[in-house]
Amino acid sequence: MKIYLGADHNGFELKKHLYDFLLRSGHDVIDTGDLNRDPNDDFPQFAGRTVTGLLADDDQDAKAILICGSGQGMCMAANRFKGIRASLCWNLAEARSARNDDDANVLCLSASSLDTQRAQAILTTWLNTPFAGATRFKRRLQELDQLG
Amino acid sequence: MKIYLGADHNGFELKKHLYDFLLRSGHDVIDTGDLNRDPNDDFPQFAGRTVTGLLADDDQDAKAILICGSGQGMCMAANRFKGIRASLCWNLAEARSARNDDDANVLCLSASSLDTQRAQAILTTWLNTPFAGATRFKRRLQELDQLG
Numbered sequence: 544m545k546i547y548l549g550a551d552h553n554g555f556e557l558k559k560h561l562y563d564f565l566l567r568s569g570h571d572v573i574d575t576g577d578l579n580r581d582p583n584d585d586f587p588q589f590a591g592r593t594v595t596g597l598l599a600d601d602d603q604d605a606k607a608i609l610i611c612g613s614g615q616g617m618c619m620a621a622n623r624f625k626g627i628r629a630s631l632c633w634n635l636a637e638a639r640s641a642r643n644d645d646d647a648n649v650l651c652l653s654a655s656s657l658d659t660q661r662a663q664a665i666l667t668t669w670l671n672t673p674f675a676g677a678t679r680f681k682r683r684l685q686e687l688d689q690l691g
Numbered sequence: 692m693k694i695y696l697g698a699d700h701n702g703f704e705l706k707k708h709l710y711d712f713l714l715r716s717g718h719d720v721i722d723t724g725d726l727n728r729d730p731n732d733d734f735p736q737f738a739g740r741t742v743t744g745l746l747a748d749d750d751q752d753a754k755a756i757l758i759c760g761s762g763q764g765m766c767m768a769a770n771r772f773k774g775i776r777a778s779l780c781w782n783l784a785e786a787r788s789a790r791n792d793d794d795a796n797v798l799c800l801s802a803s804s805l806d807t808q809r810a811q812a813i814l815t816t817w818l819n820t821p822f823a824g825a826t827r828f829k830r831r832l833q834e835l836d837q838l839g
Contacts, residue, residue, distance in 0.1 A: 583827070587834035613788040615778045615795065616831065622770030622777075623839030629770075630763045631779045637804060640761040647763065656785060679731070683764065686735035691771030691839075 544670065545600065547607040549575035549593035550654075551586040554610025554617075557654045557662055561608065564663055586611045590620030594627050594649065607649045608666065614653035621649045625688055633657065635668045642672035644680055692818065693748065695755040697723035697741035698802075699734040699765075702758025705802045705810055709756065712811055734759045738768030742775050742797065755797045756814065762801035769797045773836055781805065783816045790820035792828055 546565055550558035555577060565572045575593040577584045590609055597607045609617035614631045621629035629649035630641030633656060641647040650669050652662050674680070694713055698706035703725060713720045723741040725732045738757055745755045757765035762779045769777035777797035778789030781804060789795040798817050800810050822828070 585827075585831045585834055587831055587838055591838050613785055613792065615780075615785065615789045616793050616835070618766060618779065619770050619776050619793065619795075620835050620838055622767050623773075623835070625771075625839070628767050631766065632763075633781050634804060637761055637763065637801065640803070641763045644761065645764050645767065647767075653785065655788070656782060679733075683733045683735055686733055687764070687768050687771070690735055690739050690768055691773070 545571045545573070545602050545605040547573045547575055547593045547596050547605065549589040549607070550610035551577060551584050551589055551612075551617075552580050552582045553612030554652070554654045555580040557610050557652065557657075557659060560659045561610075561662065561666060564666075586616040587620045590617050594621050594624050597648065598624065598626055606670070608652065609649060610652045610654050612653070612655045614651040614656075618651040621651065625691070628684070628687070630669075632665050632669060635665060638665045638669040639672045642669055643675045646674035646680070646684060693719045693721070693750045693753040695721045695723055695741045695744050695753065697737040697755070698758035699725060699732050699737055699760075700728050700730050701760030702765075702800070702802045703728040705758050705800065705805075705807060708807045709758075709810065709814060712814075734764040735768045738765050742769050742772050745796065746772065746774055753796075754818070756800065757797060758800045758802050760801070760803045762799040762804070766799040769799065773839075776832070776835070778817075780813050780817060783813060786813045786817040787820045790817055791823045794822035794828070794832060
């Protein structure tokens with residue numbers, strides 16, 4: 544799977560870990576920065592760059608992962624974009640639900656609330672859960688893209 | 692504080708509980724529905740209605756709370772709107788960070804991942820945490836509103 548991966552300074556270490564994990568798992572990973580740990584970098588820049596890459600990609604199955612300290616800023620920023628369904632997940636049930644019900648195409652993670660093992664387990668569950676595609680789920684996602 | 696409170700069918704029971712809790716705490720609560728538990732109602736309608744009410748309110752301190760099964764759909768939908776900073780919180784640290792760093796004005800809650808006591812504790816912490824207003828935080832929120 545093609546996966547865009549971005550983080551600010553607070554997500555930098557977890558991004559490094561997940562980058563290696565995704566490569567080892569055979570995914571095609573595009574690191575959208577930050578490429579150094581710069582305490583003055585701003586999460587909206589990495590969210591914007593990552594999500595713009597994802598939306599422009601011809602691969603309909605491509606996904607993105609965004610990491611900051613709490614995950615909150617990344618989730619706000621990514622969901623500004625029509626066509627993006629960014630999910631902030633902290634357990635396996637949320638990861639399943641975000642994909643199964645809401646066809647999430649972006650996973651946001653909190654570097655401060657999750658250790659690397661838990662983040663990896665959430666990511667794996669999220670990537671492995673297909674969208675159920677039920678009629679009521681599709682209707683809600685159509686309504687979602689008419690908002691804002 | 693003036694608080695808009697909306698939920699779909701999966702958030703209906705938790706909304707009832709938090710409505711009573713907020714009233715008892717002396718807040719001015721506007722229930723934006725759903726007013727019955729209808730399994731066919733769609734979260735984007737309640738997110739849109741609630742957030743539109745909040746954005747039109749002259750009270751700069753007004754806030755909103757949105758509840759669905761996972762909280763994910765509500766968070767996607769609310770963040771579609773410029774001026775909305777919707778935070779999906781599952782612990783007290785995330786509630787503090789969302790307000791302190793990101794000046795969140797919407798709290799999204801997962802009815803399936805949280806029991807009522809935990810949801811109430813997160814809500815209380817979120818409402819009681821002011822935005823720190825640091826220069827770097829303000830700069831990031833300005834960048835956030837230029838996205839999408």
